[in-house]
Amino acid sequence: MADPDKVLDxxxxxxxxxxxEVLSDVSFQVDKGETVCVLGPSGSGKSTLLRCIxxxxxxDAGQIYLNxxxxxxxxxxxxxxxxxxxxxxxxxGMVFQHxxxxxxxxxxxxxxxAPVQVQKRPKAEVRDEALALLSxxxxxxxxxxxxxxxxxxxxxxxxxxRALAMRPDLLLFDEPTSALDPELxxxxxxxxxxxxxxxxxxxxVTHEMGFAREAATRVLFLDRGRAVETGPPDQxxxxxETERARQFLQRYAGDTASGGR
Amino acid sequence: xxxxxxxxxxERALLLSGLANTTILSxxxxxxxxxLGFVLTPALMSKSAAVSGVARLFVDGMRCVPFLLxxxxxxxxxxxxxxxxxxxxxxxAALIIYNAAYMAxxxxxxxxxxxxxxxxxxxxxxxxxxxxxxxxxxPSLLLSAGPVVGNxxxxxxxxxxxxxxxxxxxxxxxxxxxxSRHYVPFAAFITAVFLYWGLCLVIEAGVSSIGRIAEARR
Numbered sequence: 001m002a003d004p005d006k007v008l009d010x011x012x013x014x015x016x017x018x019x020x021e022v023l024s025d026v027s028f029q030v031d032k033g034e035t036v037c038v039l040g041p042s043g044s045g046k047s048t049l050l051r052c053i054x055x056x057x058x059x060d061a062g063q064i065y066l067n068x069x070x071x072x073x074x075x076x077x078x079x080x081x082x083x084x085x086x087x088x089x090x091x092x093g094m095v096f097q098h099x100x101x102x103x104x105x106x107x108x109x110x111x112x113x114a115p116v117q118v119q120k121r122p123k124a125e126v127r128d129e130a131l132a133l134l135s136x137x138x139x140x141x142x143x144x145x146x147x148x149x150x151x152x153x154x155x156x157x158x159x160x161x162r163a164l165a166m167r168p169d170l171l172l173f174d175e176p177t178s179a180l181d182p183e184l185x186x187x188x189x190x191x192x193x194x195x196x197x198x199x200x201x202x203x204x205v206t207h208e209m210g211f212a213r214e215a216a217t218r219v220l221f222l223d224r225g226r227a228v229e230t231g232p233p234d235q236x237x238x239x240x241e242t243e244r245a246r247q248f249l250q251r252y253a254g255d256t257a258s259g260g261r
Numbered sequence: 262x263x264x265x266x267x268x269x270x271x272e273r274a275l276l277l278s279g280l281a282n283t284t285i286l287s288x289x290x291x292x293x294x295x296x297l298g299f300v301l302t303p304a305l306m307s308k309s310a311a312v313s314g315v316a317r318l319f320v321d322g323m324r325c326v327p328f329l330l331x332x333x334x335x336x337x338x339x340x341x342x343x344x345x346x347x348x349x350x351x352x353x354a355a356l357i358i359y360n361a362a363y364m365a366x367x368x369x370x371x372x373x374x375x376x377x378x379x380x381x382x383x384x385x386x387x388x389x390x391x392x393x394x395x396x397x398x399x400p401s402l403l404l405s406a407g408p409v410v411g412n413x414x415x416x417x418x419x420x421x422x423x424x425x426x427x428x429x430x431x432x433x434x435x436x437x438x439x440x441s442r443h444y445v446p447f448a449a450f451i452t453a454v455f456l457y458w459g460l461c462l463v464i465e466a467g468v469s470s471i472g473r474i475a476e477a478r479r
Contacts, residue, residue: 056384082389085389086388086389096381100376100379100382101382102382102397102400103478104400104401104404104478113396114386114388117392117396118387118388118392119387146478148477166386
């Protein structure tokens with residue numbers, strides 16, 4: 001059953017691509033203001049899980065609830081049409097691995113596009129909010145630049161501001177720093193850390209163990225499509241309960257020692 | 262020879278009205294073919310096999326018919342099916358329908374080559390259907406396909422010369438009248454060639470300004 005107090009309730013979600021079961025019976029919940037980091041080896045289904053939440057991928061089984069309201073399926077049990085789905089998607093902001101900014105629009109226009117065109121909010125109000133968000137991510141002077149003229153770190157900060165401009169109830173991050181040069185990762189993590197501190201509700205798929213340990217309120221560990229372990233980061237990183245999690249953390253510790261990220 | 266060009270000069274009113282008609286034919290067809298292409302492209306990319314199949318059949322069919330033959334069919338052939346159009350309407354219809362197929366194929370090619378993520382971001386941010394196409398997909402298609410669309414517009418200008426065979430008083434028709442009236446074929450046709458070239462230069466100037474807009478966003 002849906003718990004209306006939870007911002008996000010993922011209940012028994014499964015997804016397969018052909019013969020491969022990418023997610024099997026994954027359940028987890030997110031409270032308001034929580035920062036949940038989804039960790040796990042490559043191919044463990046982290047990105048697919050994230051994409052199921054806003055129905056970019058349609059789950060084969062299980063339910064997803066946003067603030068107690070079913071995502072993707074209407075009251076009659078029928079898969080939602082584009083219009084209803086769009087309505088829900090505007091409540092869920094998403095930040096992409098490769099930024100996915102709209103190349104034909106300036107930075108400011110990127111922020112204003114969905115609030116004005118989809119949410120139909122008044123332009124002047126959206127513009128004021130967008131300018132405030134740009135100053136929050138430290139990019140006020142880039143407002144009239146096109147995305148192609150920005151560095152990766154700047155693009156991703158615009159990506160985050162664009163998601164926030166929708167006033168979402170939930171923010172999803174799909175490996176937001178994986179496509180960045182190492183020296184640009186920090187500026188993006190700073191913005192995310194601030195959001196966590198301000199109580200934004202977020203689900204973050206990441207390989208940044210340091211960030212997860214420090215900023216997450218909870219960690220969800222996926223392995224081969226299963227939610228193997230969940231708990232507060234201190235517990236997960238220092239006393240993992242499962243053998244799978246131990247092996248995963250050891251591999252990361254090894255990588256760090258040998259100079260990897 | 263100079264004398265021949267003097268004769269052409271004395272008929273400049275006829276040539277200029279031909280040039281004006283060619284410009285009108287090309288401009289109307291280019292805009293209409295592009296707009297029709299905007300509708301055909303999503304049909305080509307449709308998930309419904311029936312929709313994409315019909316669109317594909319139309320586009321491939323058009324691309325395999327010589328334009329001259331297609332213009333003949335519209336003007337001389339359709340009346341036997343009970344549809345009689347005057348020469349201007351037939352000529353415009355032929356140019357528009359024929360080139361819409363090319364425009365659609367050009368835009369489809371650009372669409373396939375687009376990075377997937379910005380379009381997916383559009384979906385994730387609540388865009389869908391026609392609004393997704395118009396606000397997110399189409400602008401970047403036009404930026405990347407701009408030069409090829411411009412090239413097709415030049416093709417439209419040249420195709421319009423075929424319409425002389427259905428007696429539309431366009432530039433080739435005017436040049437042809439002058440040469441038959443005064444027996445100055447070289448001077449008349451070369452003058453027409455230069456006027457076509459001038460029109461194409463205008464298109465190329467347009468394409469390069471789109472190119473500059475695109476460059477800032479690339």
